[in-house]
Amino acid sequence: MELIRPNTRFDFIGKKKFTIWVSAIAILLSLGSIIYHGGLRYGVDFAGGILLQIKFSKAVEISEVRNAMEAMGSKEAMVQKFGGENEFLIRIEKGSEDLEAMSRQIQTSLQERFKGQTLEIRRAEVVGPKVGKDLERKALWAVLLSFLAILIYVAWRFKQVSYGLGGIVALVHDVIVTYGALSIANLEYSLTVLAVILTIIGFSINDTIVIFDRVRENVKKMRKEDLETIFNISINETLGRTILTSGTVMMVVLILFFFGGPVIHDFAFTLIVGLISGTYSTVYIASPVVLVWEKYVSKGRKRSR
Amino acid sequence: MLRSLRWKFILYAAITLFAILLFLPTLTSQLPSWYTKVIPTEKIHLGLDLQGGTHLILEAEADKAVESYVERIKNNLKDDLKERGIPAGKVEREKGNQIVLEISGEKEKWEKLLSERYSTLQELSSSEIGGGIWRITLVLDSRQTEQIKKNALDQALETIRKRVDQFGVSEPEITLQGTDRILIQLPGIKDPQRAKSLIGRTALLEFKLVDEEGDLEEALKGNVPEGDIILYQRVVDPKTGGVKKIPYLLKEKTLMTGEVLKDARVALDSQFHEPYIGLEFDDIGAKLFEQITGANVKKRLAIILDDNVYSAPVIQERIAGGRAQITGRFTTDEANELGIVLRAGALPAPVKVIEERTVGPTLGQDSIRQGIISILISAVLIVIFMIFYYRLSGVIADIALVLNVILVFAVLALLRATLTLPGIAGLVLSVGMAVDANILIHERIKEELRWGKTIRAAIDQGYHRAFTTIIDSNLTTVIAAVFLYQFGTGPVKGFAVTLFWGITANIFTAVFITRWVFDYITLKLKIKKLSI
Numbered sequence: 001m002e003l004i005r006p007n008t009r010f011d012f013i014g015k016k017k018f019t020i021w022v023s024a025i026a027i028l029l030s031l032g033s034i035i036y037h038g039g040l041r042y043g044v045d046f047a048g049g050i051l052l053q054i055k056f057s058k059a060v061e062i063s064e065v066r067n068a069m070e071a072m073g074s075k076e077a078m079v080q081k082f083g084g085e086n087e088f089l090i091r092i093e094k095g096s097e098d099l100e101a102m103s104r105q106i107q108t109s110l111q112e113r114f115k116g117q118t119l120e121i122r123r124a125e126v127v128g129p130k131v132g133k134d135l136e137r138k139a140l141w142a143v144l145l146s147f148l149a150i151l152i153y154v155a156w157r158f159k160q161v162s163y164g165l166g167g168i169v170a171l172v173h174d175v176i177v178t179y180g181a182l183s184i185a186n187l188e189y190s191l192t193v194l195a196v197i198l199t200i201i202g203f204s205i206n207d208t209i210v211i212f213d214r215v216r217e218n219v220k221k222m223r224k225e226d227l228e229t230i231f232n233i234s235i236n237e238t239l240g241r242t243i244l245t246s247g248t249v250m251m252v253v254l255i256l257f258f259f260g261g262p263v264i265h266d267f268a269f270t271l272i273v274g275l276i277s278g279t280y281s282t283v284y285i286a287s288p289v290v291l292v293w294e295k296y297v298s299k300g301r302k303r304s305r
Numbered sequence: 306m307l308r309s310l311r312w313k314f315i316l317y318a319a320i321t322l323f324a325i326l327l328f329l330p331t332l333t334s335q336l337p338s339w340y341t342k343v344i345p346t347e348k349i350h351l352g353l354d355l356q357g358g359t360h361l362i363l364e365a366e367a368d369k370a371v372e373s374y375v376e377r378i379k380n381n382l383k384d385d386l387k388e389r390g391i392p393a394g395k396v397e398r399e400k401g402n403q404i405v406l407e408i409s410g411e412k413e414k415w416e417k418l419l420s421e422r423y424s425t426l427q428e429l430s431s432s433e434i435g436g437g438i439w440r441i442t443l444v445l446d447s448r449q450t451e452q453i454k455k456n457a458l459d460q461a462l463e464t465i466r467k468r469v470d471q472f473g474v475s476e477p478e479i480t481l482q483g484t485d486r487i488l489i490q491l492p493g494i495k496d497p498q499r500a501k502s503l504i505g506r507t508a509l510l511e512f513k514l515v516d517e518e519g520d521l522e523e524a525l526k527g528n529v530p531e532g533d534i535i536l537y538q539r540v541v542d543p544k545t546g547g548v549k550k551i552p553y554l555l556k557e558k559t560l561m562t563g564e565v566l567k568d569a570r571v572a573l574d575s576q577f578h579e580p581y582i583g584l585e586f587d588d589i590g591a592k593l594f595e596q597i598t599g600a601n602v603k604k605r606l607a608i609i610l611d612d613n614v615y616s617a618p619v620i621q622e623r624i625a626g627g628r629a630q631i632t633g634r635f636t637t638d639e640a641n642e643l644g645i646v647l648r649a650g651a652l653p654a655p656v657k658v659i660e661e662r663t664v665g666p667t668l669g670q671d672s673i674r675q676g677i678i679s680i681l682i683s684a685v686l687i688v689i690f691m692i693f694y695y696r697l698s699g700v701i702a703d704i705a706l707v708l709n710v711i712l713v714f715a716v717l718a719l720l721r722a723t724l725t726l727p728g729i730a731g732l733v734l735s736v737g738m739a740v741d742a743n744i745l746i747h748e749r750i751k752e753e754l755r756w757g758k759t760i761r762a763a764i765d766q767g768y769h770r771a772f773t774t775i776i777d778s779n780l781t782t783v784i785a786a787v788f789l790y791q792f793g794t795g796p797v798k799g800f801a802v803t804l805f806w807g808i809t810a811n812i813f814t815a816v817f818i819t820r821w822v823f824d825y826i827t828l829k830l831k832i833k834k835l836s837i
Contacts, residue, residue, distance in 0.1 A: 198727075213777055248687055
């Protein structure tokens with residue numbers, strides 16, 4: 001079976017004047033939304049605070065739970081329905097000192113107020129503000145260092161700095177767009193989302209390398225063609241693979257999105273955005289960066305020599 | 306070529322078999338005994354986010370341990386100064402690890418005392434403030450300070466381990482994290498609240514005398530006599546549930562602590578059927594207790610746990626034999642908890658819970674069930690899709706994929722790794738890359754065939770070309786995984802581990818195993834047309 005006919009020649013790179021605007025708008029929208037919302041909506045994992053997921057044995061209105069929380073003086077508590085029936089998330093984002101005692105107090109006073117019921121604590125998270133900051137700082141460092149390592153490895157393997165740079169710029173694009181989507185959808189930035197960001201980084205760099213690799217091969221074969229044409233041919237030649245791979249992975253993520261349950265829902269949503277961005281960025285970010293760099297920076301250097 | 310095919314088959318089959326043998330203990334525990342003798346029976350553990358349980362990070366306030374050490378030195382110094390007849394005005398602890406003295410008299414006398422018996426203290430400043438009185442500031446030297454902090458943390462770890470063991474949690478994990486944190490993982494625990502209060506309790510048991518001469522009323526107004534303190538007894542009214550606090554005026558000096566305890570048992574009072582805790586002291590404790598009770602007959606001795614007075618019975622007579630009781634209106638649960646913490650000993654420094662993650666057992670099951678269902682659906686769809694699109698070659702790819710997952714699980718089992726939600730994300734990514742590797746190879750072979758190459762040449766070239774791509778893309782990801790593992794924490798690490806082994810297995814299955822199958826069907830079975 002063949003998905004893409006051989007000798008297909010879509011002019012991908014030729015559209016770059018148009019797609020630069022698409023990327024620019026996507027990044028502006030992302031950053032704009034993040035700035036408008038005053039940064040990402042940090043979950044308890046990073047910001048510190050309390051998160052309780054409680055299941056009541058009998059029907060309870062959300063307003064009753066809210067009233068109960070207000071009655072015990074926790075005005076800043078956010079209550080929302082979660083998953084199945086009679087299940088609620090109570091969230092307090094706060095950097096105050098004795099969160100642990102507070103969490104205990106909430107549990108006992110809720111139990112007192114809803115006397116005839118059994119309350120099941122499905123999940124309880126108490127994160128001190130210092131822990132969250134530590135976690136975020138370490139994750140950030142790990143990601144930055146891995147970016148640097150990728151840059152060096154790719155530049156070495158392809159014997160051009162531009163390829164490493166192209167790969168990294170594409171990764172940064174994907175990370176920004178994914179965070180942007182998170183911000184626009186007003187989802188919370190949690191540890192699970194961090195895992196998704198890592199997955200997207202892995203997927204995106206994989207996708208980029210596959211096309212760069214074909215370019216490297218074609219550069220040797222097609223000495224007469226200019227680099228832009230070679231990129232276009234290479235993208236077309238690997239198009240079948242790109243569609244198959246991205247399609248298969250997308251299928252898996254869509255299944256996770258629809259059947260994975262509430263815990264995995266946000267995880268899958270972020271992954272969908274990241275996958276689209278990761279596939280797009282290979283063609284429209286990584287490749288143009290290499291082209292522009294080779295055209296202006298490398299050539300300029302050669303001429304001045 | 307055909308000979309090497311056979312050797313490769315034996316090697317690959319052996320690896321596969323070994324992987325399956327390693328993975329089996331994770332699936333079932335009912336294995337014959339010969340099996341468990343030969344094969345490592347390490348299992349993949351499910352993380353607390355999947356299995357349910359409590360994860361705690363405690364921060365030990367090690368500075369408090371230093372403070373109490375310096376406080377003890379200060380008290381000794383006070384006694385020594387008195388004993389040697391050195392007039393001392395003020396002997397106080399300041400800023401946690403400093404002692405300030407105001408002394409007079411012969412200089413050599415105190416200098417001798419300090420250098421002989423208090424060599425761990427360094428002189429920070431010393432000046433005459435007039436009238437022959439010297440003000441000396443001493444500080445605990447930094448090596449000793451570090452040592453005390455380290456000991457406190459080690460001891461806290463040990464104590465918590467004992468408490469958790471007695472509480473009865475299967476496979477708890479208690480480790481040091483960094484310099485001042487303790488990580489505690491309690492899988493499958495049913496009552497996290499109780500576990501927390503048990504673990505976090507300082508459990509410092511002290512015996513102090515009640516100041517019978519002092520005026521409690523005056524003290525409560527703020528005029529606490531020199532060398533006295535006020536502590537409270539909490540009394541819960543069983544009818545109303547209200548809490549009453551009874552004040553006691555006590556001598557500050559601690560006569561005895563829980564360090565000399567040998568055992569603490571919960572028993573039932575034969576008269577009122579109320580639980581009490583029977584204490585048993587070791588030899589030193591027994592002698593000390595005999596001395597103390599002998600010297601203070603008809604006075605009240607307060608039994609204090611973590612600054613709460615539990616009882617203050619009147620000493621009727623000298624008590625020999627090294628036994629005492631703590632009474633109070635305990636519930637059975639409370640009494641059991643007290644028994645555990647007293648047996649395990651006190652924490653040398655107070656601890657604070659700075660992170661808690663509890664996943665109830667049902668939530669863990671729910672997310673596993675939904676996760677497994679969706680992963681199974683996707684696996685089936687991928688398998689069907691590969692066969693639909695690549696026919697026979699798709700079957701080969703599917704075999705490689707299944708083998709890939711088995712290999713990863715085998716390695717994870719061998720490493721006794723813990724599978725968490727981020728870990729599953731890493732696994733999903735590596736499976737995605739395995740699918741990609743197969744697609745890359747197949748597309749490349751197709752391309753070569755299209756250019757008019759023979760089947761053998763197309764396979765050779767296809768693998769050869771795709772191999773560089775796969776190695777480059779996979780190695781880049783492996784490098785990222787190594788960095789994430791090295792510099793990341795908990796969840797980032799979990800992701801990196803499964804990703805790393807997933808990709809390693811991928812290179813083996815997608816490149817070598819499938820290659821063998823292709824070689825076999827073209828060389829041995831001599832097929833004329835490749836179904837791809």
